[in-house]
Amino acid sequence: MTENVSIIGLGKLGASMVAGMASRGLNVIGVDINRNAVDAVNAGRAPVQETGLDEMIGQHRERIRATLDTTEAVLQSDISFVIVPTPSDERGAFTLQYASYAFKALGQALKKKDGYHVIVLTSTVLPGATRHGLLPILEKESGKVCGRDFGLCYNPEFIALGSVIRDFLNPDFYLLGQFDERSGDLLESVHNKVSENAAPVKRMTIENAELAKIAVNSYVTMKISFANMLSEFCENIPGGDVDVVSDALGMDKRIGRKYLTGGFGFGGPCFPRDNVALNFMGNSLDVDSRLLAENDDYNRNLAKRYVARLQRDLPKGANVAVLGLAYKAHSHVIEESPGILLCKALSEAGYRVIGHDNLAAPYAETALKMSSLVTDSLEEALKDAQVVLITTNDPDYLALTADQVARDQDSVTIVDFWRTLGHLAEDSRVRYLPMGRCLDDAGAAEKLEPLWTS
Numbered sequence: 001m002t003e004n005v006s007i008i009g010l011g012k013l014g015a016s017m018v019a020g021m022a023s024r025g026l027n028v029i030g031v032d033i034n035r036n037a038v039d040a041v042n043a044g045r046a047p048v049q050e051t052g053l054d055e056m057i058g059q060h061r062e063r064i065r066a067t068l069d070t071t072e073a074v075l076q077s078d079i080s081f082v083i084v085p086t087p088s089d090e091r092g093a094f095t096l097q098y099a100s101y102a103f104k105a106l107g108q109a110l111k112k113k114d115g116y117h118v119i120v121l122t123s124t125v126l127p128g129a130t131r132h133g134l135l136p137i138l139e140k141e142s143g144k145v146c147g148r149d150f151g152l153c154y155n156p157e158f159i160a161l162g163s164v165i166r167d168f169l170n171p172d173f174y175l176l177g178q179f180d181e182r183s184g185d186l187l188e189s190v191h192n193k194v195s196e197n198a199a200p201v202k203r204m205t206i207e208n209a210e211l212a213k214i215a216v217n218s219y220v221t222m223k224i225s226f227a228n229m230l231s232e233f234c235e236n237i238p239g240g241d242v243d244v245v246s247d248a249l250g251m252d253k254r255i256g257r258k259y260l261t262g263g264f265g266f267g268g269p270c271f272p273r274d275n276v277a278l279n280f281m282g283n284s285l286d287v288d289s290r291l292l293a294e295n296d297d298y299n300r301n302l303a304k305r306y307v308a309r310l311q312r313d314l315p316k317g318a319n320v321a322v323l324g325l326a327y328k329a330h331s332h333v334i335e336e337s338p339g340i341l342l343c344k345a346l347s348e349a350g351y352r353v354i355g356h357d358n359l360a361a362p363y364a365e366t367a368l369k370m371s372s373l374v375t376d377s378l379e380e381a382l383k384d385a386q387v388v389l390i391t392t393n394d395p396d397y398l399a400l401t402a403d404q405v406a407r408d409q410d411s412v413t414i415v416d417f418w419r420t421l422g423h424l425a426e427d428s429r430v431r432y433l434p435m436g437r438c439l440d441d442a443g444a445a446e447k448l449e450p451l452w453t454s
């Protein structure tokens, strides 16, 4: 057991791990190449925006410090977690560029250290990367041998942005890929101290853990796509309602209700790229990974499909407001955001588009360039909108009133991808279109008739 850990990379995940571990009584040294991040942590502030992070770092300041110097961190801790970016390369795989640089510094630090030390990779990588891409760097730079002089593990986290600290301290399980028993034992002892919910530990080889991490994300996105497909089915059967159907499916213990809500597709910095990377690996190894490719293609095509369906209902050239440009509520992240794809697809289809987001507006403005207007004022977004599409469950959108959306207009169409604004349907000025529900029972019944023989 150790009391002293170091965290290499003080970004969205690493900074929350610093705070979470310190909150459970460990002494934590953070390392980053970015001086601003190091200075922020040393000043008791969060280097990135995340729920509760600022307060937690401030609260546990006496057990937290940060440095630019990896060697200092290695000498003063027994175990180092590496959480640097592993961006997608042009093929869809993950580049080890940042991780290699971090491992080089760690190798040089290990050379100067007499005692045993464990290096843990937390960043997402493809199977084989830790042992064959990064370990050789450690051994070359340190002149030492893994398993004898130092240990190595792969230990990814399953955290969602916005709830990183809670998820980190209360995981469903702890995925631990180990080079050998000794490395795994030290890492498991850290987990036992940090976990608030005594989460079970699954220990395995490094390669199985690398695959398991990315497979969890791919599998969960398949559930999401399945729910989105059910949404479309429900729009075509009399009385169809995807939430009713998902609730029923969720009762089956083999399936479960989580991540089975038909909405508007999955986005963000992780889910989409993990499918692409695993499919890239499948193609390279001649594994039939079409499921992953289809899932990715289906998800990316959702915005265009919705626009094609809406064109039947909405006047061409109409003023359209898209509410929600980040990939989910409470986030400023627009990477692979369905809302951004929707703005692009709508303006390509000839609509005049204004996008709104409280947090993501500045980033969305750059991404959308001149194709759509972007604002962080809800009032401005709604001012001339004849059609309003709601892509995220932002609390401001859930609280929208008919007076806000209709104002001086005779009629406004609300397209609600998450079916949360049913109260607006009661106002005569509002035409409410909840996606995932049938809007024309008689028409749907007629279309079903050719499906059976009597």
Ligand SMILES: NC(=O)C1=CN([C@@H]2O[C@H](COP(=O)(O)OP(=O)(O)OC[C@H]3O[C@@H](n4cnc5c(N)ncnc54)[C@H](O)[C@@H]3O)[C@@H](O)[C@H]2O)C=CC1
Binding pocket: 008, 009, 010, 011, 012, 013, 014, 031, 032, 033, 034, 037, 083, 084, 085, 086, 098, 099, 101, 102, 122, 123, 124, 125, 156, 157, 158, 159, 160, 161, 270
């Ligand atoms: N953010 C998330 O929700 C999750 C992220 N991950 C994975 O964790 C990894 C990191 O993700 P984020 O924290 O979101 O990235 P991020 O971009 O927010 O932060 C990375 C940090 O690493 C620092 N850094 C880069 N090279 C460094 C080096 N050589 N030495 C020290 N610091 C260095 C950067 O300056 C930055 O502060 C990625 O592989 C990601 O896929 C996995 C699960 C969840």
Ligand SMILES: O=C(O)[C@H]1O[C@H](OP(=O)(O)OP(=O)(O)OC[C@H]2O[C@@H](n3ccc(=O)[nH]c3=O)[C@H](O)[C@@H]2O)[C@H](O)[C@@H](O)[C@@H]1O
Binding pocket: 157, 158, 159, 160, 161, 162, 217, 224, 258, 259, 260, 261, 262, 263, 264, 265, 266, 267, 268, 269, 270, 271, 327, 328
């Ligand atoms: O590997 C990662 O980095 C992380 O990726 C996701 O976390 P995150 O992308 O932050 O966000 P989620 O809250 O899981 O949402 C992802 C997307 O799925 C969509 N979603 C979610 C649930 C659902 O039922 N339907 C649905 O469309 C959301 O709208 C959003 O676009 C996973 O949830 C984490 O477990 C994982 O660690």
